[in-house]
Amino acid sequence: xxxxxxxxxxxxxxxxxxxxxxxxxxxxxxxxxxxxxxxxxxxxxxxxxxxxxxxxxxxxxxxxxxxxxxxxxxxxxxxxxxxxxxxxxxxxxxxxxxxxxxxxxxxxxxxxxxxxxxxxxxxxxxxxxxxxxxxxxxxxxxxxxxxxxxxxxxxxxxxxxxxxxxxxxxxxxxxxxxxxxxxxxxxxxxxxxxxxxxxxxxxxxxxxxxxxxxxxx
Amino acid sequence: xxxxxxxxxxxxxxxxxxxxxxxxxxxxxxxxxxxxxxxxxxxxxxxxxxxxxxxxxxxxxxxxxxxxxxxxxxxxxxxxxxxxxxxxxxxxxxxxxxxxxxxxxxxxxxxxxxxxxxxxxxxxxxxxxxxxxxxxxxxxxxxxxxxxxxxxxxxxxxxxxxxxxxxxxxxxxxxxxxxxxxxxxxxxxxxxxxxxxxxxxxxxxxxxxxxxxxxxxxxxxxxxx
Numbered sequence: 434x435x436x437x438x439x440x441x442x443x444x445x446x447x448x449x450x451x452x453x454x455x456x457x458x459x460x461x462x463x464x465x466x467x468x469x470x471x472x473x474x475x476x477x478x479x480x481x482x483x484x485x486x487x488x489x490x491x492x493x494x495x496x497x498x499x500x501x502x503x504x505x506x507x508x509x510x511x512x513x514x515x516x517x518x519x520x521x522x523x524x525x526x527x528x529x530x531x532x533x534x535x536x537x538x539x540x541x542x543x544x545x546x547x548x549x550x551x552x553x554x555x556x557x558x559x560x561x562x563x564x565x566x567x568x569x570x571x572x573x574x575x576x577x578x579x580x581x582x583x584x585x586x587x588x589x590x591x592x593x594x595x596x597x598x599x600x601x602x603x604x605x606x607x608x609x610x611x612x613x614x615x616x617x618x619x620x621x622x623x624x625x626x627x628x629x630x631x632x633x634x635x636x637x638x639x640x641x642x643x644x645x646x647x648x649x650x
Numbered sequence: 651x652x653x654x655x656x657x658x659x660x661x662x663x664x665x666x667x668x669x670x671x672x673x674x675x676x677x678x679x680x681x682x683x684x685x686x687x688x689x690x691x692x693x694x695x696x697x698x699x700x701x702x703x704x705x706x707x708x709x710x711x712x713x714x715x716x717x718x719x720x721x722x723x724x725x726x727x728x729x730x731x732x733x734x735x736x737x738x739x740x741x742x743x744x745x746x747x748x749x750x751x752x753x754x755x756x757x758x759x760x761x762x763x764x765x766x767x768x769x770x771x772x773x774x775x776x777x778x779x780x781x782x783x784x785x786x787x788x789x790x791x792x793x794x795x796x797x798x799x800x801x802x803x804x805x806x807x808x809x810x811x812x813x814x815x816x817x818x819x820x821x822x823x824x825x826x827x828x829x830x831x832x833x834x835x836x837x838x839x840x841x842x843x844x845x846x847x848x849x850x851x852x853x854x855x856x857x858x859x860x861x862x863x864x865x866x867x868x869x870x871x872x873x874x875x
Contacts, residue, residue, distance in 0.1 A: 499871055547825070554822035561818050565809040575805045578868045579819060582798060585860055586826070 439634035446627025450476075453621035461617045473531045474610075475617050479625035480524045481549075485587055487517030487629060488556060492584035495577035504644060505637075507573040510580055511563065512636035514556050516629055521553035536600065544593040545601035552590050555583035569647050653748070656741040660749020667723070668757060674722055675757065679764050682715035686768055697774065704775035705835035709791060709828050712762050713821070719757050720799045721816050723750075724807035733804075733873060743870035751800040751865065758792035778841040787838055790854035791831030797861040798823050804872050827857045 457475030464471025491513035497506030528546065529539045540546065559579045566572040595603065610618065668675055689707040693700045700707075727733045736746055766784070769775045777784045799820055806816040834850035 547829075551822050551825045554825075555819075558815075558818040558822055562805065562809065562815060565811050565815055567810070571808070574871055575809070578871050579802070579805060581868060582801065582861070582864055583823065585864065586823075589826075 439631045442627050442634075443631025446624045446629075446631060449620060449624030450628060453617055453624050457617045457621065461614050462611055464614075467535060470531055470534050473527060474614070475621045476625075477524065477527045477531065478618060479622040480520050480527060482622065483625050483629045484517050484520035484524055484552075485591060486626075487513045487520060487633070488552065488584060488587050490633070491517060491556075491580050492587075495580040495584075498573055498577045499581075504573075504641075507577070508637045508640040508644070509633070510573075510577060511640045512633045514559055514576075514580065515636055516632040518553060518556050518560060519632070520629070521549065521556070525549060525553065541600050543600040544596075544598075545590070548586060548590045548593050552583075552586050555586060556580075559583060569644065653742065653745050656745030657748040657752070660736075660741065660746050661752050664723075664750055664753030665756070667726075668753065671726070675719075675760070678715050678719045678722075678757070679761050681718055682711040682761050682765055683768055685711040685714055686765060686772060690772055700773045701775050702840075704769050704773040705839055706832045707773070708762065708765055708769055708835060709832050711765055712758055712792065713795065713824065713828060715761050716754075716758055716795050716799055717817050717820065719761070720754055720796075720803035720820075721806065721813065723754065723757075724803045725812070728807040737873060743873050744866040746873065747800060747866050747869035748862075750804075751797050751862070754800050755789075755792050755796040758796055759788055762788040762792060775839050777838050779838040779847065783847060784835065784838045786851065787831060787834045787854075790834070790851055790858065791827065794827035794831065794854050794857045794861065795820075795824050797858065797865045801861075801865045801869060801872065804869070827854060830854045830857065 453475060457472050461472070461475070463469065464474070491510045494506045494508075494510030494513060497503065498510060525546075528549075532541060532546075533539050559576050562579055563572055563576050566575060608615075686707055689703075689710070690700060693703065724733075727736070737743070763785075766788075802819040802823070803816055806812040806819065809815055830850045830853040834847055834854065837847045837850065
């Protein structure tokens with residue numbers, strides 16, 4: 434337990450997420466057009482932000498590895514890609530459930546939905562690449578290269594609802610919604626961020642332990 | 651200037667390599683044509699639907715054939731350690747990348763050009779906007795596949811399960827370019843009354859600029875490790 438500060442961070446994040454979701458379901462006002470289904474905002478938007486932030490962290494870690502050759506950067510990249518893929522899959526599932534009730538379809542070939550699917554699949558390919566390369570240095574370098582290339586899509590995912598005609602609504606933020614809704618959104622964003630930090634730090638530690646074993650064998 | 655001269659030398663080597671392994675090129679083209687036939691059956695032999703979707707069949711055929719062309723080209727070099735020898739030559743890794751990527755672009759372009767008459771024969775698709783715009787679409791789409799394809803084929807060639815890995819890495823990455831290429835080609839075949847062709851070609855060229863630049867920058871990291 435000593436030194437495992439991320440457990441406290443994760444626990445606070447988990448409790449915050451529970452509280453935020455409860456407030457979002459029962460306290461926050463109803464969205465004017467989407468009614469009850471609009472309450473997905475409080476988990477969907479933080480998941481979307483965090484998945485893109487995690488892929489960006491993986492991108493930074495990849496550049497760090499290629500420039501500095503310090504293993505910590507590779508661990509950061511590996512941990513962030515994994516956590517980002519989990520959040521990206523959650524994002525698609527949440528969106529699909531919401532779309533079923535709002536758009537009357539589980540999936541639409543909309544720029545935002547398609548670009549998110551492309552983003553998640555690209556990073557899934559990187560996880561596959563990592564598992565198919567035995568040499569740790571080659572694994573780190575090749576996956577860093579592939580991560581940088583895959584990240585090119587991330588800004589497009591964020592901006593496509595502005596650039597293109599999209600069924601998906603524009604970016605939601607604390608600034609452009611009702612203040613009470615904004616408070617809940619902010620709480621859940623902080624909570625999901627803390628949970629994501631817990632996942633990344635835990636995965637970082639696992640990557641470090643695997644690395645130590647690979648070099649002692 | 652040096653980069654251009656070096657890339658040209660690598661390209662000449664690539665083309666010689668392709669010429670000496672002509673059977674592989676024929677096999678890739680035949681594979682692409684076989685996919686066109688398969689799509690005819692998948693489409694339920696509905697003439698109107700086949701004609702409407704012919705641009706999509708063309709690009710899926712090229713994309714599937716690209717995994718064969720890209721994978722095989724790098725496999726031979728990796729198996730004989732030729733890539734190591736190439737790195738000993740006084741050429742920059744970026745020149746090796748550009749030489750190889752242009753070589754792959756030409757192969758994909760050739761496969762696409764071979765498929766065009768079959769598209770007309772099998773699906774009754776004729777380019778309403780003319781052959782020039784159609785060739786431009788083929789060129790832009792092939793360029794958008796060949797740059798990330800060359801980078802990832804080099805990665806996959808030296809990893810385990812390379813045949814699975816290349817499509818896993820490449821396909822998601824080139825989906826936006828395939829979407830743009832299909833839309834642009836469809837407009838050439840079906841007509842472009844709203845002048846949308848330029849926008850889709852713009853997307854393709856933007857994709858090319860990003861991936862040809864990133865590939866040239868990162869190739870040294872992939873081959874020198």
